Amino acid sequence: MLANKDFLAGLMYMAFGLTGLWLGRSLEVGTAAAMGAGYFPRLVCGALIAVGATLALISLMRVGEVPERGRCRPFIFVTLSCLAFALLLRPLGLVLALAISTVLARFAGRDIRPIPLLLLCLILIVANVGVFVIALKIQIPLWPAAL
Amino acid sequence: MLDILSNIIMGFGVALTWENIALCFLGCVIGTAIGVLPGIGPLTTMAMILPVTFWLSPVGALIMLSGVFYGAQYGGSTTAILVKIPGETSSVVTVLDGYAMAQRGRAGPALAIAALGSLFAGSVVTLLIAVGGPPLASIALLFQSADYVSVMLLGLVSAVVLAHGSVLKAVGMIVLGVLFGVIGTDVMTGEYRLTMGLDVLFDGIGFVPLSMGLFGLAEIMVNLESADVTSMSPKPVSGIWPTLADLKQSFPAMVRGTVIGTAFGILPGGGPTIAAFSAYSLEKKASSTPQRFGKGAIEGVAAPESANNAAAQACFIPMLSLGIPPNALMALMIGAMMVHGITPGPEIITKQPALFWGLIASMWLGNLMLVILNLPLIGIWVRLLQVPYGYLFPTIVILCCIGTYTISSSTADVVVMTVFGVIGYGFRKLDCEPAPLLLGLVLGPMLEENFRRTMVLSDGDWSIFLRRPISLGFLLLAAALLLAVTLPNIRRSREEAFRE
Numbered sequence: 001m002l003a004n005k006d007f008l009a010g011l012m013y014m015a016f017g018l019t020g021l022w023l024g025r026s027l028e029v030g031t032a033a034a035m036g037a038g039y040f041p042r043l044v045c046g047a048l049i050a051v052g053a054t055l056a057l058i059s060l061m062r063v064g065e066v067p068e069r070g071r072c073r074p075f076i077f078v079t080l081s082c083l084a085f086a087l088l089l090r091p092l093g094l095v096l097a098l099a100i101s102t103v104l105a106r107f108a109g110r111d112i113r114p115i116p117l118l119l120l121c122l123i124l125i126v127a128n129v130g131v132f133v134i135a136l137k138i139q140i141p142l143w144p145a146a147l
Numbered sequence: 148m149l150d151i152l153s154n155i156i157m158g159f160g161v162a163l164t165w166e167n168i169a170l171c172f173l174g175c176v177i178g179t180a181i182g183v184l185p186g187i188g189p190l191t192t193m194a195m196i197l198p199v200t201f202w203l204s205p206v207g208a209l210i211m212l213s214g215v216f217y218g219a220q221y222g223g224s225t226t227a228i229l230v231k232i233p234g235e236t237s238s239v240v241t242v243l244d245g246y247a248m249a250q251r252g253r254a255g256p257a258l259a260i261a262a263l264g265s266l267f268a269g270s271v272v273t274l275l276i277a278v279g280g281p282p283l284a285s286i287a288l289l290f291q292s293a294d295y296v297s298v299m300l301l302g303l304v305s306a307v308v309l310a311h312g313s314v315l316k317a318v319g320m321i322v323l324g325v326l327f328g329v330i331g332t333d334v335m336t337g338e339y340r341l342t343m344g345l346d347v348l349f350d351g352i353g354f355v356p357l358s359m360g361l362f363g364l365a366e367i368m369v370n371l372e373s374a375d376v377t378s379m380s381p382k383p384v385s386g387i388w389p390t391l392a393d394l395k396q397s398f399p400a401m402v403r404g405t406v407i408g409t410a411f412g413i414l415p416g417g418g419p420t421i422a423a424f425s426a427y428s429l430e431k432k433a434s435s436t437p438q439r440f441g442k443g444a445i446e447g448v449a450a451p452e453s454a455n456n457a458a459a460q461a462c463f464i465p466m467l468s469l470g471i472p473p474n475a476l477m478a479l480m481i482g483a484m485m486v487h488g489i490t491p492g493p494e495i496i497t498k499q500p501a502l503f504w505g506l507i508a509s510m511w512l513g514n515l516m517l518v519i520l521n522l523p524l525i526g527i528w529v530r531l532l533q534v535p536y537g538y539l540f541p542t543i544v545i546l547c548c549i550g551t552y553t554i555s556s557s558t559a560d561v562v563v564m565t566v567f568g569v570i571g572y573g574f575r576k577l578d579c580e581p582a583p584l585l586l587g588l589v590l591g592p593m594l595e596e597n598f599r600r601t602m603v604l605s606d607g608d609w610s611i612f613l614r615r616p617i618s619l620g621f622l623l624l625a626a627a628l629l630l631a632v633t634l635p636n637i638r639r640s641r642e643e644a645f646r647e
Contacts, residue, residue, distance in 0.1 A: 006313065006316070008577050009316055009319065009577040009578070009579055010319075012577065016323055016326065020326050023343060024341050027340060031607060032607035032609070033607030034603070034607075035602060035603075036336070037333040037335070037336045037340055038340075040329065040595045040598065041326070041329045041340060044322060044326045044591075047322050048319065048323060048326060051318050052319060055316065058315070065578075067577060068576070070369075070373070071371075071372050074368045074369075074371035075372075075569075078367055078368050078371075078544055079364075079565055079568060079569060081541075081544050082544065082548055082561060082568065083565055085552075085558075085561055086561035089552065089561075098545060101545060101548060102545055105541035105544040105545065106541045108367070108371055108540070108541075108544075109537050109540060110537075111537060116537070116538070120538055120541060120542075124541070124542060124545050128545065128549055131199075132549060136199065136202055136553070138553050138556070
């Protein structure tokens with residue numbers, strides 16, 4: 001019963017609000033006429049906690065929907081793909097980072113065949129190097145720093 | 148009148164340079180393409196090409212971004228009519244009668260009416276912005292900080308009223324967006340707030356990493372969970388031209404659609420989707436033969452298609468004249484302007500006339516281009532539908548990564564984007580619509596700044612919001628809206644409007 005969407009959403013809002021209050025605990029509040037850096041954030045966090053609590057309480061009074069359980073594979077691989085790009089770009093350079101991220105991203109889906117995947121990697125590398133490095137002249141290392 | 152004429156001529160002078168024509172065309176092509184492709188919306192696309200526009204002139208950047216936006220409305224209707232898949236949420240209702248017409252072999256006229264309706268709406272609204280924008284901006288110059296606070300509150304309230312689903316959840320998303328907006332350096336005291344000591348957050352949460360994560364990545368994760376998105380091959384389209392009877396039937400619907408679309412576009416929190424839904428249900432109610440709707444009534448295509456395009460352009464009115472975004476897409480446009488060093492607000496029209504009028508002229512030009520792009524070249528767009536999702540989604544992931552990186556050459560921003568992808572996935576699982584959050588994120592800092600300034604001026608006296616007539620008016624309007632949404636019978640009809 002506690003696993004329904006509205007109840008969880010209410011808890012999530014409250015969690016964000018409480019985290020905000022905690023992170024901003026040392027900010028000065030001040031007065032309405034001379035607000036400190038902490039006045040507005042506290043106001044917003046308070047509102048968020050109030051909204052979350054109301055939402056959670058109301059959800060207890062009726063039958064809600066349970067969040068759908070999906071395959072966790074897309075979630076994991078899309079996340080991994082982006083993290084890989086962020087962490088590998090500097091040490092490995094754009095070309096290798098793109099190749100690894102593309103392969104990881106593709107694994108989020110089904111029906112993976114090697115030849116089309118290779119083709120996709122090549123297209124993305126050529127297109128991105130062409131647009132961002134050659135045309136827009138953005139400073140990105142192309143190859144591993146060790147080379 | 149003469150003033151407007153000379154301004155419009157100046158606008159065309161800006162819009163008709165080779166560079167800007169090319170950018171407008173490029174924007175329209177990209178917009179149509181993503182409109183056709185399901186699973187990728189204008190918000191994600193605009194966020195993705197935002198970094199590229201940093202290398203353009205400010206006018207060029209805005210021309211291209213707006214082209215993507217209204218181009219997507221056109222493209223979305225093409226797939227709605229041909230294969231029963233609305234490319235954009237704003238063309239969901241077009242499926243009802245558009246696809247029915249296509250099945251009876253009248254896909255061509257349906258597409259033509261959709262395009263002509265959009266062109267008509269686009270032209271009317273462009274004229275309206277040209278005529279109405281400057282006076283509105285001169286009224287806005289009278290606004291003081293208290294009035295700005297109230298008009299922004301009104302905007303947030305109506306965003307809640309018009310959002311899909313639960314009102315409380317939408318309120319929560321907006322407040323959460325405002326909270327995310329607080330993160331970073333406090334403008335007035337220079338203190339770091341809620342940054343957790345992370346360097347990447349000292350300048351606040353970036354608009355682009357946040358929207359790419361929430362909209363781009365999260366959408367892919369959810370799309371891939373459900374059954375495979377398969378490609379399809381629609382029947383070839385023969386005979387584009389509508390008959391005279393078609394035109395006669397659909398013209399009044401176009402006019403009504405344009406009026407509704409304009410109203411919902413200007414309204415804060417409104418936008419193309421709700422405009423299209425409302426136009427369709429009004430058309431059905433106004434018709435003497437409502438039983439024809441859903442079985443291929445041409446008015447059922449004309450009205451929502453005019454309305455969504457009218458709304459797509461009318462939301463530029465509050466954005467350009469007040470500097471206040473009425474929805475998430477315009478929030479993104481404001482973000483783009485700020486990157487180019489333009490402060491959105493009523494001064495734009497007087498201080499940057501070339502930008503304002505150039506953008507308006509390009510909108511009209513873009514609408515014309517879209518008709519040309521859409522009607523004779525329909526076959527090319529249809530073929531785009533056959534691109535397998537297996538190629539598309541890794542491309543989007545990569546573009547999100549590299550696009551976010553290029554903004555400030557920061558891999559930490561890519562991590563921020565990934566975090567918002569994860570958060571966005573959670574939002575979708577809990578049925579929390581992320582668009583209001585984006586509005587909160589952009590309006591939040593403006594709201595705080597004006598709020599603090601007001602309170603300093605009034606020496607901490609809250610009644611200043613009620614003592615200024617402009618502010619009082621906005622607050623009353625906001626209260627009336629809130630009251631209306633809690634009344635049982637209005638609430639019921641609101642739910643019906645979204646279900647249809």
